[in-house]
Amino acid sequence: MPHEKAAGDTGHGGAGNAAADSGPPGRGHRYVTAPDGQRLAVRTAGPADRPVLLLVHGYPDNSSVWDALIGELAGEYRIAAYDVRGAGRSTAPDDRSGYRMDVLAADLVAVADAVAPDRPVHLVGHDWGSIQGWHAVTEPRYADRFASFTSVSGPSLDHAGHWFRSAPDGARRVLRQAGRSGYIGFFHTPLVPELLWLTGLGGLALAGTERLGGGPVRPARRTTRDYVNGLALYRANTGSRLSRPAERRTAVPVQVLAPTRDPFMVEQLQSNAGRWVDDLRFHRFHGGHWSLRSRPGAVAGRLRAFVGEVESGTPRRPAARRGGGAFSGQLAVVTGAGSGIGRALCLELAGRGARVVSVDIDGPAAEDTARRCSLLTPGAAARRVDVADARAVDGLASWVRAEFGVPDLVVNNAGIGAAGPLTATPPEDVDRLIDVNLRGVVHGCRAFAPMMAGAGGGGRILNTASVAAYLPSRVYGAYAATKAAVLSLSLSLRGELAPSGVAVTAVCPGLVDTGIIGSARLSALPRAERTRERLDRLSRLGGCPPERAARRIADAVADAPGVLPVNAEARLGLYLARFCPGAVRALARVGLPF
Template structure:
């Protein structure tokens, strides 16, 4: 950023230094920086995007070349929102601007888009590592994601109390101690190693942002909603903020997207490529003029749409029935757009239709997961039509049971093709997309408690599920460094109806055997809906394995601590 700035006068007389580059005929991206930065924090991201858009950035009041107010009231977030609109009117008077904010820049941008009078001037908001302060205040007071997450955020927010202490942070910055500490924090998540271009003035003036706003907004938050499309981008290793504070905004925005990516708090400097890709996809979708899904939420839906899955995109295979269908509904109820995939097109369509009533934007596809080429085409279609998914649930599976000596080669081929190759194909098709998007995505593979509980009649089924479990564990290790997490789900006896479509060999008359098995599942009484709630709650915390039912938990424990007992149990005939 070498060009001399254009100066724009704010409503209270402050002079804001504004810098412009890129294509004059393209949509305008207005970049708003945070603390303790100035407009140079956007250098790397501007380089990525200036060939496609008109890039406008400015030094917020008190930073860089902009003037600073004499009074603390000059840093109130209401005034910061007015500054943003003033700059937007100056640089793009005839066309709404797309706002990108980082840290405090995201905070003031959120404030602007939730101001009804500004809505027509702002085409979209991409917020990186920064919430709306009123939204955060509601989240802290009501703890919708649990007290544990509030405590986690409290630990990460201790710096706010430090910055609010008179004189102490000034001494830290002036002595150089604060700068050394900040350099260490910048390295979390693979942050930038080059020295930031900041001045002592940036450090000192910006402290007034915290002193003027935090206590007021956190203790007396107001309801602020927006019709402006918003996407929140959350780095996986943000030193100052947990995901839920940002995804909570799903309950306040009609059109909301939430994406995680691998990186630290200052990823706008260190990892501009994945951020630029998300911005480009979001802005281009809006500029295309295509109808956008909007939600009119009930109070109960608004509470649920603010969780960790709000605004995300999920692909679920085997979504036409059973656990896949229940997981699709659970995700949709939490604000996730669901792509329902099943070999039964009508069943997939019904699932997507019902999901769409919970969260608009859901879709479906008929796919045979055992067909590698078909899965590759599915991934390409999802990326083209809906974007890179945040969550991929490889759930499709079939049942095969019977003694080994009675199981045909055809049965083995079929169960391996669907249960194992279906998961392999799903991982092969979607894992590269998640990695290329910068990480932060999740893959969930449905294995089974049969993966670690041997049985004399479930050999083929258990073999494929054991393979899925090991595949998931090894892939988790491989992709950890790329920012993609992998979880294996191991249900127990879930009354899904899988037995009705299973092939049973060597167990007497098949119809009678299915009746006996179905009776066992019904007596167990564990529904797909209950399993889906347990699964979605668990994967939010990124576990390696999710045992669902009590028998799954017990079987996993025995496999680790008493494997001989399980081996002896495999000799017994099941109670069919």
């Protein structure tokens, strides 16, 4: 029989005393009876007439893991947090079968029915709480109990099983995840994990992982009972779910927060949920596995935005295209989007489930790109902006934030070309090159980086440089100078923003058939029009299509390299610049072969 009171009794074969009341001072708890008779300790906070957040903790925590987040949100929402069976003040079953996923999901729904019998709840799960949440929202008979689901550091076991079997993100990432999940096999060994927790060695190891995310982590109020009882979660579920995964889909809006410094999982395991969710919002999040304790304000900000969208009934971001991955439900702002790499990248991102804001000095071209993107993922928008105008770029950033929210990806791609000896290039041409190619990037970074950092980090800024940034030549000195400046700026800004978790990449294309040569300024070259024709022909014959360049760029966003050489000559050029600088200096003296 379940215990009526958990305090002072383990309910699980003497695994240690139950925790004292884990709620904040002055806040009590009540019990909800689960379908099989177990007693679940629930505590509530916040105004009763506000939207209800139901918080489900993971392993080896109890509901106290949510204290900091509750402090951030209690005045805005009705919040309910409960101790999962076997943890905190809740009772524990005597048999491992009492921890199976279907039973855990039934517990979750029983608590939802008790705290919000007349309305759906906004479910928030962390770690094993997310795993339980995924099972509940993908169960058709429970789906109407949930207005939304926010998952922090926890995938569906069934989704994970399919991901491991199909390796959609490549064997390297699957192997990396297998390495990070090695502790699961250890947890299945008899007695040894229990001894580790009972001797305190396990707690010391866990404290080390909590510090990996950076920043102060509030002390966890865990007991030996939480550590030992929760091992049954792994032993009752992981083997069967990962080896025989079911097809589990949901129409419930889902937000996934994937910490960038989580030692237990790679982000692709979580973004893969786009295959199973009609409306997925995937956001990288700067922090470690326990970000809800180390960075509660930033987590609260993401929750406010998501719950606000769902409650309004007019979401800012449309449902992501099923099958999307890391870009599902994300917001991307791309300048220079009216043609070339910019347009191709917009279409590539939209094809992967991102909502795109297309920006260009040519308004009709930007609108045409947005129209095409909307055919892939609805809701793309366009804006005419001259990136050389700092006020215009600031206005763009304010408009994007007000209309769509904080972007996950900003691509400062707008640029112009020029060739000819520097000493013969008109000053106005040099000024325009600097204004667009360099100042345009500076303006974009200054306008968007602070808001991206303030939203929790994890976002990406891509600045388009060029192979010319590290392969100088006598025939494009001014152009190369602006691109070298963009490369240096990007690497410096990458270091500046690293503490906030916003990653900066300098994108360095080689020869790409973008049409930039047709609009490039060649006034300082003899026989300029003949040279233009030959350069244009060379780019068409030898350059890679912009669509291929866009795929390469989109594929690299997750890894966020400091420098991204896009095609073969860009990679070769980077190699020469690093290891054969003498050859690069010699090449700089060579003119055009015509």
